[in-house]
Amino acid sequence: MTQNARQHLTRNEELIFERSSPGKNGYQLPELDVPEIDPARALGEERVRGGIEGFPEVSEVEVIRHFTRLSTWNYAIDLGLYPLGSCTMKYNPRINEAVARYDGLAWAHPYQPQELSQGAMEVIARLEDALCEISGLDAITLQPAAGAHGELTGILLVRAFHQARGNPRKHILVPDSAHGTNPATAGIAGYEVRNLKSNDQGMIDLEELAHAVNEDTAALMVTNPNTLGVFEENIAKAADILHAKGAMVYMDGANMNALVGIARPGDFGVDVMHINLHKTFSTPHGGGGPGGGPVAVRSHLAPYLPIPRLRRAGDKLEWSSDFPESIGRVRAFYGNFGVLVRALAYILAHGGPDLRNATVDAVLNANYIRHRLRPYFDLPYDRPNMHEVVFSDARQAAKGVRTGEIAKRLIDYGYHPYTVSFPLIVHGALMIEPTETESKLELDGFIDAMIAIAHEVENEPQTVLKAPHRTRVSRVDEVTAARRPVVRWTPEANIAPQTTAADLVGAANVQRPE
Amino acid sequence: MRYLPKSDAERREMLGACGLASADELFEQVPPDLRLNRPLALAPGISEYEIADYFKMLAQKNANGYASFLGAGVYNHYRPVVVDTIVSRGEFLTSYTPYQSEISQGTLQAIFEFQTMICQLTGMDVANASMYDGSTAVPEAAMMAVRITRKHRILVARSMHPEYREVLRTYARDQSLPVEEFGYDAESGQIELADLERKLDDQTACVILQSPNFFGVVEDTGAVADLARAKGALTVYTFAEAVSLGILEPPRDADIVAGELQSFAIPPSYGGPFAGILATREKYMRQLPGRLVGETTDVNGHRAFCLTLATREQHIRREKATSNICTNQALVALMATVFMELYGKQGLRELAIQNLSKAHYLGAKLERRFSGPYFNEFVAQGNGAPVADVNRKLLERKIIGGLPLREWYPELGNAALVCATEMTKRADMDTLAEVFEA
Structure with a gap:
C-alpha cells in the first residue's frame, strides 16, 4: 500500500427523518407586515393540507452537521485525480463559483426588462462568440441544459433541415463505439438507429460507411476523438461521404478537451455538435449536474436553432423569436445561465493561448499514462492517443480479475476509478x-497504484477481488437494490415489490461516461 | 497558467518518457490539413482580480436594488445561507455522478432523502433523482404516459406555463404525438371542464394541468382526474411554484407529477440552472426516466445506497431507453434538499401562509381578472393605461411590475401577472397599487 491513502474516522449519520423530532426547526421567518390570511378561507377547506406527513423537523446545526458528515463520504476532484474516461473531471476554479453568485447575476429574473438584463445578455453573447471560434462553427444555441439535451436539440435541427427539403429521412448511423446517449437520442427524435461497425483499429470504417449511407440517412453521430481517445483521421473523408448523399455529420463533443486550440470540428466537416460545458469548460459536475449542452452549427442549420435567439441592435442586445423555421424551445427561459457564467469565466481566465496549452497538457498526461502503464496492462489498440487512453483487462482476466475489480481496488489506494467496461x-x-x-x-x-494492483493480481488476487477494503461500505448489494427497490424512506419496514429478471441485467457495477 | 500544475521541466521529462521531443509531436495523429494553424482568436488570459471585476461590471448592468413583482415560473424566495455553505463543499461540488457507490455515499444518501421528501410533498410513491427543470420534466412525463397507456394524444391546459407548452411541442413533434390544448374558464381562470371533456377521447394518453396554474389560480385536480380516468387517460400534474405545496393538498389523484423546485432556495439566475421533479405511483416506477437511488446493504450488512433500476436508462438500453437523459441536477437538487430539511414540516407551511397573506393583501388592492382561488400570484386587470406604461412608471420608482400577458394571451388584453412572496414589502405593494390604479 502506498502512502496516498490512510484510513481516518468518519461519523455515522442516520437519515434526516431518523433525526427528526416534533417542534424543532431550522428557520425563522420575519413578522408578517400584512394581516395573516387563513388558508382555509382563502383557498377552501378541501384544498388545504395539514402538515406534510413525514417531513423532517430538525435545527440548523443538525442540518449543517448532517450534510457535512455526508460530504466526507464522497470522493471529489478536490481530493485527487478523478480519471473517469470521457467525463473530463478537471479542476473547478473557485472564482467561477464566486462570480456566478454576484447579486446582479444570481438574482436576475428571466422576465425582467431587457434593458435591465444587458449584463446577463452580454455573458451569453460573449460565450456564444467564444464557442463558435473554438468549434469553428457559425452559430450556436446555449439553451440545452446538458449534453444529452444538446444531442436531442442537434438531432432535431438535423430533422428540421431535412424536413424543410421535403423528407425528414429515416435513420441515423451510430458507430459501435458511441456513448449510449447517441442511440437513445436518435430514438427520441423519431429515427431508426443503425449501428456502424468500427474497423480493426477501432476507427470509422470508410467502406462500411459508404455502404451504409443512402438517401434515407439523416446523419452520422460521431465522437471525435473517438471513445478510444484516438483522432478519427478519416473524419473529413467520412464527412464527404455523408454530404454527397445530403446527410449531416453530428459530433458528440464529449471529447472536445482534446481539440480546443488544436483542431476545429467546423474545419473537418462537422455540421452540428454539442459541447459539454461541464467537461471541457470545467463547470462543476456537482454529483451529477447541472450541466450545459450548447449546440453549435454550420450556417445551413442556423435557421432551425431554438428560439429565442440573441441579436445585436445597435449597442444593445435583444432577444428575438422571429425565426419562423426554428424547432421551437427545448427549455424554458435561456438555458442554465449560471453554468454559462462559469464557462465564460473559465475561458477568460485561460484566454486563447492557455486554452491550447491546457489541451496540450491534457494530451501529454494521457500519453504519459499510456507509456508508463503499457508494460502492465494490455493495450488493444496500441497507438498514440489524445486526451484519454483505453486499456483492457486481458492480462488480469487470465488471473480471474476483471476491470471492475481493479477499479474497486484503486479506491483503496485513494483514487477514484477510471471508466469501467466502456467503450x-x-x-x-x-x-x-x-x-x-x-x-x-x-x-x-x-x-504507482495501478502498477501495485497489477502486481497484486499476480501475487494475491484475492486482495483485489474483495476490494475495496478501506471504505465505509464495501461491495454494495446492487442486485438486491434492483430486485427489491427501496427508493424512499418510510417509518415502517419497507415492503418492496418483486422485480423481473430483466431488471437485473446490467445491474452489475457498470458505469458509463455521460 | 495557475490551473496547470506543471513546470516546463516536468513537461519535458514527461515528453521524454513518451519518447517525444516536442509537444507538437503529440498531435501527429491529427492530419495537418485538419489542424488549426493559427492561434484561437481569443484574448490572452486574465487574472482572478480582472475576472471578478468584469463580472461585477456585468452584474451592475443588470437590475440592481429593484423590488420585483415578477413570478411566472421563477420566484423570489429567501435563500438561507446554510444552503450555499453546504453546496460549496468540494465533496458535493466537485464529485461525479455516484456510480462508484463506495465513495459516493454522501451524494447517494442526500438524493435518497430528496426522493423521499418529493414523495411526501407530492403524495406520490416514487420520485426520481431530479430532472433538468420543470419545462423539460413535462414532456418526459407525457412520454412516460404514452409508454404506459400505449396511446398517443396529449391534452394540455392552455393555463399551463406558455414556455412549458412550447417545450412540450418541440419534444412531441417528431415522435408523432399530437398535442392539443383545452381552455380555461373566462371567469374563474380554472380549467374549463366542458372543453376538456369534449376533447378527451380514447386515444388520449394524458391530460396535463398546472396548479397553481400560470395565472396563479388553484385547480381542482380531482375533477380533471375523474374525466381523464373515464377515458383511460393518465393525469399529469405540474407545478412551477413549489412553495404552494406547503399549504395545498397534494395531487393525490394524479398519476404523474412533474414540477419545478426553483422556489426551494435555487437562485433565479436568469432562468437556470433549476431542478425539475418527476414522481409517480409505484406501479409506474419502471417507466420513470432518469436516475433513481435505492437503499440496500453492503457485504458487511451496513446500510448503503446505490443507483438502481439502471435498465431503464440509456447507458444500458441504448435506443430502447425510457429517455436519453443521463444526469439529474444533483447539486441544484441538493439546494432544494437542504432547504426542505431546514424549513421542515412547520416551516414550509408557515412560508406558504406568508406568501398567501402577502399576495392576498395585494390582491385586495388591485382588480383581479379571475375569481378562482389563488396562492401567491394573480392576473391584475389594468383599466387605464397600458401595462407597459404602468411598468415604465414603476421602474422610475425602482419597482419591476407585473408580467404583461398580451403576447401569450391576446384575449386577456391589458393584463399583467403579479406575484408577491415572503420577500415582498408592504410599502412596495402599496406603491404598485397606487401606480396601477392611477
Missing part, C-alpha cells in the same frame, strides 16, 4: 482520462 468495443475496458489539471506527482501516484 463496448473493448472487452474489459479500463478507460482513463487524467485531464490537464493533474500534476506529475499526482499522475505518478496513480500510476
Whole structure:
C-alpha cells in the first residue's frame, strides 16, 4: 500500500427523518407586515393540507452537521485525480463559483426588462462568440441544459433541415463505439438507429460507411476523438461521404478537451455538435449536474436553432423569436445561465493561448499514462492517443480479475476509478482520462497504484477481488437494490415489490461516461 | 497558467518518457490539413482580480436594488445561507455522478432523502433523482404516459406555463404525438371542464394541468382526474411554484407529477440552472426516466445506497431507453434538499401562509381578472393605461411590475401577472397599487 491513502474516522449519520423530532426547526421567518390570511378561507377547506406527513423537523446545526458528515463520504476532484474516461473531471476554479453568485447575476429574473438584463445578455453573447471560434462553427444555441439535451436539440435541427427539403429521412448511423446517449437520442427524435461497425483499429470504417449511407440517412453521430481517445483521421473523408448523399455529420463533443486550440470540428466537416460545458469548460459536475449542452452549427442549420435567439441592435442586445423555421424551445427561459457564467469565466481566465496549452497538457498526461502503464496492462489498440487512453483487462482476466475489480481496488489506494467496461468495443475496458489539471506527482501516484494492483493480481488476487477494503461500505448489494427497490424512506419496514429478471441485467457495477 | 500544475521541466521529462521531443509531436495523429494553424482568436488570459471585476461590471448592468413583482415560473424566495455553505463543499461540488457507490455515499444518501421528501410533498410513491427543470420534466412525463397507456394524444391546459407548452411541442413533434390544448374558464381562470371533456377521447394518453396554474389560480385536480380516468387517460400534474405545496393538498389523484423546485432556495439566475421533479405511483416506477437511488446493504450488512433500476436508462438500453437523459441536477437538487430539511414540516407551511397573506393583501388592492382561488400570484386587470406604461412608471420608482400577458394571451388584453412572496414589502405593494390604479 502506498502512502496516498490512510484510513481516518468518519461519523455515522442516520437519515434526516431518523433525526427528526416534533417542534424543532431550522428557520425563522420575519413578522408578517400584512394581516395573516387563513388558508382555509382563502383557498377552501378541501384544498388545504395539514402538515406534510413525514417531513423532517430538525435545527440548523443538525442540518449543517448532517450534510457535512455526508460530504466526507464522497470522493471529489478536490481530493485527487478523478480519471473517469470521457467525463473530463478537471479542476473547478473557485472564482467561477464566486462570480456566478454576484447579486446582479444570481438574482436576475428571466422576465425582467431587457434593458435591465444587458449584463446577463452580454455573458451569453460573449460565450456564444467564444464557442463558435473554438468549434469553428457559425452559430450556436446555449439553451440545452446538458449534453444529452444538446444531442436531442442537434438531432432535431438535423430533422428540421431535412424536413424543410421535403423528407425528414429515416435513420441515423451510430458507430459501435458511441456513448449510449447517441442511440437513445436518435430514438427520441423519431429515427431508426443503425449501428456502424468500427474497423480493426477501432476507427470509422470508410467502406462500411459508404455502404451504409443512402438517401434515407439523416446523419452520422460521431465522437471525435473517438471513445478510444484516438483522432478519427478519416473524419473529413467520412464527412464527404455523408454530404454527397445530403446527410449531416453530428459530433458528440464529449471529447472536445482534446481539440480546443488544436483542431476545429467546423474545419473537418462537422455540421452540428454539442459541447459539454461541464467537461471541457470545467463547470462543476456537482454529483451529477447541472450541466450545459450548447449546440453549435454550420450556417445551413442556423435557421432551425431554438428560439429565442440573441441579436445585436445597435449597442444593445435583444432577444428575438422571429425565426419562423426554428424547432421551437427545448427549455424554458435561456438555458442554465449560471453554468454559462462559469464557462465564460473559465475561458477568460485561460484566454486563447492557455486554452491550447491546457489541451496540450491534457494530451501529454494521457500519453504519459499510456507509456508508463503499457508494460502492465494490455493495450488493444496500441497507438498514440489524445486526451484519454483505453486499456483492457486481458492480462488480469487470465488471473480471474476483471476491470471492475481493479477499479474497486484503486479506491483503496485513494483514487477514484477510471471508466469501467466502456467503450463496448473493448472487452474489459479500463478507460482513463487524467485531464490537464493533474500534476506529475499526482499522475505518478496513480500510476504507482495501478502498477501495485497489477502486481497484486499476480501475487494475491484475492486482495483485489474483495476490494475495496478501506471504505465505509464495501461491495454494495446492487442486485438486491434492483430486485427489491427501496427508493424512499418510510417509518415502517419497507415492503418492496418483486422485480423481473430483466431488471437485473446490467445491474452489475457498470458505469458509463455521460 | 495557475490551473496547470506543471513546470516546463516536468513537461519535458514527461515528453521524454513518451519518447517525444516536442509537444507538437503529440498531435501527429491529427492530419495537418485538419489542424488549426493559427492561434484561437481569443484574448490572452486574465487574472482572478480582472475576472471578478468584469463580472461585477456585468452584474451592475443588470437590475440592481429593484423590488420585483415578477413570478411566472421563477420566484423570489429567501435563500438561507446554510444552503450555499453546504453546496460549496468540494465533496458535493466537485464529485461525479455516484456510480462508484463506495465513495459516493454522501451524494447517494442526500438524493435518497430528496426522493423521499418529493414523495411526501407530492403524495406520490416514487420520485426520481431530479430532472433538468420543470419545462423539460413535462414532456418526459407525457412520454412516460404514452409508454404506459400505449396511446398517443396529449391534452394540455392552455393555463399551463406558455414556455412549458412550447417545450412540450418541440419534444412531441417528431415522435408523432399530437398535442392539443383545452381552455380555461373566462371567469374563474380554472380549467374549463366542458372543453376538456369534449376533447378527451380514447386515444388520449394524458391530460396535463398546472396548479397553481400560470395565472396563479388553484385547480381542482380531482375533477380533471375523474374525466381523464373515464377515458383511460393518465393525469399529469405540474407545478412551477413549489412553495404552494406547503399549504395545498397534494395531487393525490394524479398519476404523474412533474414540477419545478426553483422556489426551494435555487437562485433565479436568469432562468437556470433549476431542478425539475418527476414522481409517480409505484406501479409506474419502471417507466420513470432518469436516475433513481435505492437503499440496500453492503457485504458487511451496513446500510448503503446505490443507483438502481439502471435498465431503464440509456447507458444500458441504448435506443430502447425510457429517455436519453443521463444526469439529474444533483447539486441544484441538493439546494432544494437542504432547504426542505431546514424549513421542515412547520416551516414550509408557515412560508406558504406568508406568501398567501402577502399576495392576498395585494390582491385586495388591485382588480383581479379571475375569481378562482389563488396562492401567491394573480392576473391584475389594468383599466387605464397600458401595462407597459404602468411598468415604465414603476421602474422610475425602482419597482419591476407585473408580467404583461398580451403576447401569450391576446384575449386577456391589458393584463399583467403579479406575484408577491415572503420577500415582498408592504410599502412596495402599496406603491404598485397606487401606480396601477392611477
